[in-house]
Amino acid sequence: MKFIYQTWWKVLTVLVILYTLFAGLLLGVPRLPIMHETIRNVYFHVPMWMAMFTVFTISVVYSIKYLISGKPEHDLVAVECANTGVFFFVVGLVTGMMWAKYTWGEYWSNDPKQNSAAIAFLLYCAYLVLRNSIDEEQKRAKISAVYNIFAFPVMVVLIMILPRMTDSLHPGNGGNPAFGKLDLDNRMRVVLYPAFIAWCFMGVWIASIRYRISLIEYKKNAID
Amino acid sequence: MQLINMKKLALILVLLISFIPVFAQPGADVEMADTLRSNGRIYVVVATIAIVFIGLAIYLFMIDRRLKKLENDK
Numbered sequence: 001m002k003f004i005y006q007t008w009w010k011v012l013t014v015l016v017i018l019y020t021l022f023a024g025l026l027l028g029v030p031r032l033p034i035m036h037e038t039i040r041n042v043y044f045h046v047p048m049w050m051a052m053f054t055v056f057t058i059s060v061v062y063s064i065k066y067l068i069s070g071k072p073e074h075d076l077v078a079v080e081c082a083n084t085g086v087f088f089f090v091v092g093l094v095t096g097m098m099w100a101k102y103t104w105g106e107y108w109s110n111d112p113k114q115n116s117a118a119i120a121f122l123l124y125c126a127y128l129v130l131r132n133s134i135d136e137e138q139k140r141a142k143i144s145a146v147y148n149i150f151a152f153p154v155m156v157v158l159i160m161i162l163p164r165m166t167d168s169l170h171p172g173n174g175g176n177p178a179f180g181k182l183d184l185d186n187r188m189r190v191v192l193y194p195a196f197i198a199w200c201f202m203g204v205w206i207a208s209i210r211y212r213i214s215l216i217e218y219k220k221n222a223i224d
Numbered sequence: 225m226q227l228i229n230m231k232k233l234a235l236i237l238v239l240l241i242s243f244i245p246v247f248a249q250p251g252a253d254v255e256m257a258d259t260l261r262s263n264g265r266i267y268v269v270v271a272t273i274a275i276v277f278i279g280l281a282i283y284l285f286m287i288d289r290r291l292k293k294l295e296n297d298k
Contacts, residue, residue: 010288014281021277025270031254205284212291 004208009201016198023191030185034103041099042188043195048092049159050196051203055085056124058207060152063145075141076218078148079131080210084203086124093117104169113163113170120155127151 003009024043032039059081066074096114097107108114127147134140163170257266 005292007288010285014278017281018274018277021273022270025266025273031256033254036255037257209284209287209291212295216291216294 004204004211010205013198013201013205016194017202020191020195020198024195027191028187030188038099038102039188041095043191045092045095045099046192047195047199048088048095051199052085052088052092054200055081055088055203055207056152056155058204059085060148063148066141066145067149070138072137072141072218073215075145076214077207077211078145079128080214081207082124082127082148083210084207086121086128087206088203089117089121089124093121100169109169111163111170112166112168113159116158116162120158123151123155123158 020043024040029037029039059078062074062077062081065071066078093114096117100109100111100114101107104111127144130147131140131144134143164172
């Protein structure tokens with residue numbers, strides 16, 4: 001846990017994201033019909049989901065840890081990571097809708113990927129609602145930890161697996177080729193992969209700030 | 225014998241060359257922001273985005289520092 005109090009990786013994260021802003025907008029990209037310059041959205045839309053997956057994974061790990069240890073700090077990590085994940089979820093969904101408007105024609109075309117992402121979003125909203133509906137502290141922590149452990153795999157299946165088993169407009173699904181062999185060349189990889197890593201750490205940073213605030217709140221309430 | 229070989233070679237060459245425009249086709253007529261970047265104006269946009277992001281990053285660092293002070297008070 002000492003890691004979240006250190007500064008070096010935060011500076012590094014900011015610098016790498018700055019690099020992807022410059023490189024992502026100025027370096028060359030493949031010329032593709034329909035996509036045109038919007039292919040650059042890959043650098044900014046997909047990392048939102050990577051950040052979301054990272055913080056949700058940390059959240060579920062700490063939910064399991066809470067059930068084993070019963071330490072209230074672990075529950076705080078789980079909930080603040082989930083809160084941060086929901087934020088990146090919304091940003092990812094909205095940027096995806098924006099991109100869809102200019103490539104698929106509609107903001108929301110009831111595409112399997114969009115629909116199941118919306119369902120997964122509600123799944124995590126339910127987690128936060130569930131927490132707020134229980135007053136007793138230990139009960140709340142325990143029930144929401146169990147719920148979180150069940151919600152996480154369902155979310156992964158909804159976003160990553162189910163849309164790939166049907167036809168979807170989203171790359172990487174159904175009969176559609178992914179951004180991979182054909183569309184993604186090495187010029188893009190030097191920007192995309194650093195962006196993935198940096199935005200994951202950005203998510204961890206924001207979640208850690210939220211956690212530290214709620215830890216102070218928790219201690220203050222314990223003293224009162 | 226040699227004449228036939230030459231003919232074959234020529235045919236292969238012609239076929240090979242005929243591929244070039246086919247290869248050049250995808251993407252060549254896709255509209256990109258080429259002129260925008262050659263004009264250099266895109267740098268203005270990149271700079272704006274960079275300023276916004278740097279501002280947000282500094283803001284995050286400041287929150288981080290304030291938190292550290294609060295934590296040390298305890």
